[in-house]
Amino acid sequence: MLEEYKARTKKSEALWKKANTLFPGGVSHNIRTFGMPTCDAYPPYISHGDGGHIWDVDGNEYIDWWMTHYSLILGHNDPAVKKAIRDQNEIGHHFGAPNEPQVRFGEQLQKAVPLLEKMRFTATGSESTMYAVRLARLFTGRSLIGKSLGGWHGGNDALTYHIKHPFSDTPFYDGVSFDYNDRESFDRMLKKHGRDLAAIVVEPVIGAGGGIPPEDGFLPYIREETSSRDILLIFDEIITGFRLRYGTAGDKIFGAEPDLLTLGKAAAGGMPLGVYGGREDIMSLAEPGAEGGRWVGGGTFSSHPLTMAAGLAVLEQLKSRDDEYKRLNAMGDSFRTRLNDMLQEMNAPLIGTGIGSINFVSYLKLKPNRPIRTPGQLGGLFSARQQDIFQGYLMQEGIFGYHGLGALCFKHSKEDVEKTLLGISQAIERMPKMERKSK
Ligand SMILES: Cc1ncc(COP(=O)(O)O)c(C=O)c1O
Numbered sequence: 547m548l549e550e551y552k553a554r555t556k557k558s559e560a561l562w563k564k565a566n567t568l569f570p571g572g573v574s575h576n577i578r579t580f581g582m583p584t585c586d587a588y589p590p591y592i593s594h595g596d597g598g599h600i601w602d603v604d605g606n607e608y609i610d611w612w613m614t615h616y617s618l619i620l621g622h623n624d625p626a627v628k629k630a631i632r633d634q635n636e637i638g639h640h641f642g643a644p645n646e647p648q649v650r651f652g653e654q655l656q657k658a659v660p661l662l663e664k665m666r667f668t669a670t671g672s673e674s675t676m677y678a679v680r681l682a683r684l685f686t687g688r689s690l691i692g693k694s695l696g697g698w699h700g701g702n703d704a705l706t707y708h709i710k711h712p713f714s715d716t717p718f719y720d721g722v723s724f725d726y727n728d729r730e731s732f733d734r735m736l737k738k739h740g741r742d743l744a745a746i747v748v749e750p751v752i753g754a755g756g757g758i759p760p761e762d763g764f765l766p767y768i769r770e771e772t773s774s775r776d777i778l779l780i781f782d783e784i785i786t787g788f789r790l791r792y793g794t795a796g797d798k799i800f801g802a803e804p805d806l807l808t809l810g811k812a813a814a815g816g817m818p819l820g821v822y823g824g825r826e827d828i829m830s831l832a833e834p835g836a837e838g839g840r841w842v843g844g845g846t847f848s849s850h851p852l853t854m855a856a857g858l859a860v861l862e863q864l865k866s867r868d869d870e871y872k873r874l875n876a877m878g879d880s881f882r883t884r885l886n887d888m889l890q891e892m893n894a895p896l897i898g899t900g901i902g903s904i905n906f907v908s909y910l911k912l913k914p915n916r917p918i919r920t921p922g923q924l925g926g927l928f929s930a931r932q933q934d935i936f937q938g939y940l941m942q943e944g945i946f947g948y949h950g951l952g953a954l955c956f957k958h959s960k961e962d963v964e965k966t967l968l969g970i971s972q973a974i975e976r977m978p979k980m981e982r983k984s985k
Pocket residue numbers: 615669670671672673675698699700701749753754782783784785810819820
């Protein structure tokens with residue numbers, strides 16, 4: 547399998563062998579195997595990037611759909627972001643002390659997202675969702691947390707299932723779950739656990755679970771139901787924030803205001819950032835010595851000046867790009883329409899999901915069940931092997947991504963889109979026969 551890929555990635559293979567002697571599974575983030583070991587192969591080791599493309603250490607070029615876990619909406623190698631990092635680096639890269647870029651970045655974020663009455667910065671999204679949950683527990687005096695199945699909020703113990711697979715419905719610590727876009731499932735959870743719930747955490751668009759947008763009225767519905775029970779609503783906008791528009795999506799696109807929200811990824815253009823923030827009365831529990839508060843917040847690398855400087859440069863550029871956002875979202879939407887037309891024509895048991903620039907392509911469960919409403923309908927989540935093999939063939943076609951694809955950036959071209967469609971059709975043709983649906 548993947549003989550062409552293996553023949554042209556010898557340096558990556560050598561690095562992979564070495565990496566396996568150092569890191570469990572060869573990686574420091576489980577996703578970064580990109581499923582390649584299933585194909586008896588290894589991920590490419592990336593040496594550099596530009597715009598919407600990256601190159602591996604053997605010199606092979608890829609259309610990058612992964613875009614640093616969807617962080618680089620401006621593309622790789624953005625001159626303004628690089629300059630901001632370089633300038634800050636010249637005068638000291640971190641002091642572990644209050645710094646001016648932190649205040650300026652916070653100000654810009656608050657202008658873009660007025661829901662952030664108060665906020666805190668961390669170095670990762672996982673920390674920010676962890677602290678948001680801690681604050682919700684402190685504020686409500688309850689411990690149970692509800693989350694949607696297939697929602698990914700980082701690897702912290704507050705929101706990660708303590709079992710093999712994050713998409714299983716086995717309860718996590720002090721947690722219960724519901725099916726996204728399914729009011730009955732949500733109601734069942736509330737009926738059983740409503741009195742004990744501190745908060746519901748949900749991504750406005752389910753990310754890793756399949757790029758699934760909310761159905762009309764779903765987020766306002768959970769807003770209403772949580773408000774009437776004094777359960778806090780936390781929107782995890784770590785993917786959607788600054789990706790679909792300049793600011794957040796939950797309130798401005800889908801019509802529901804959370805009590806707390808988290809940001810990261812696109813807001814700092816590839817530098818390590820997490821943000822948690824929202825209602826002042828809740829956030830004030832994070833103040834040192836707050837009455838009724840508890841220790842919330844820390845992190846040697848929080849408010850890192852390089853991240854703050856990069857974030858400022860990112861926001862400065864994104865702010866003036868309303869039309870560009872429209873163009874990018876339209877490009878993603880039209881790609882998905884064409885992709886799904888192509889998949890139907892090929893009679894392939896896959897589906898393209900997403901919204902705007904967020905685009906995934908996943909295997910369906912045996913019966914094609916469209917439209918996709920919940921992560922559980924996507925077979926790829928449960929038949930990892932089939933999805934991984936498809937992923938491997940995409941890599942061989944020079945398309946770099948995970949969960950099928952990932953996200954477009956402002957630098958991707960129409961040609962990239964055409965090449966991706968062609969690459970996907972070729973990957974499907976190469977899939978072992980048994981895994982293709984018969985006509
Ligand atoms: C929606 C969402 N929340 C939280 C996280 C965790 O962020 P990080 O990987 O920066 O810890 C991720 C990461 O993929 C994410 O997609």
